[in-house]
Amino acid sequence: MNRKGFTLIELLIVIAILGILVSLILPRFADVREDANVKVCVANLRGLVSAMNIYEVKENVPGSWDWDTDAPNEAADLETWGYLAAEPSCPTGGTYDLLGVAGSAAAACSEGGTHVWP
Ligand SMILES: [Zn+2]
Numbered sequence: 001m002n003r004k005g006f007t008l009i010e011l012l013i014v015i016a017i018l019g020i021l022v023s024l025i026l027p028r029f030a031d032v033r034e035d036a037n038v039k040v041c042v043a044n045l046r047g048l049v050s051a052m053n054i055y056e057v058k059e060n061v062p063g064s065w066d067w068d069t070d071a072p073n074e075a076a077d078l079e080t081w082g083y084l085a086a087e088p089s090c091p092t093g094g095t096y097d098l099l100g101v102a103g104s105a106a107a108a109c110s111e112g113g114t115h116v117w118p
Pocket of ligand 1: 041090091092094109111115
């Protein structure tokens, strides 16, 4: 007798092997996703600092982040005043603060950790 097809045992072995492979790959996807979120956040911080620097040059107020109370203090201000096309948002839900560090423009994400630039 010549039967075609797989036995139940063969199918169960294939399913078990696929399950093991998926369990090995899924944590990798989570790491890649987290890395991508951090990179988006860092790019947003760079964009914010660039917009702050453009504000300083256009308004002729270099180093204004330590003394100029009229300077934008939220990312939304930079968008409202036309220095950003859109207010960025951290992909993991953090919020951005605009800072002056020794007269230089800087931005920080409330998530902290690796959400830092430079
Ligand atoms: Zn962030």
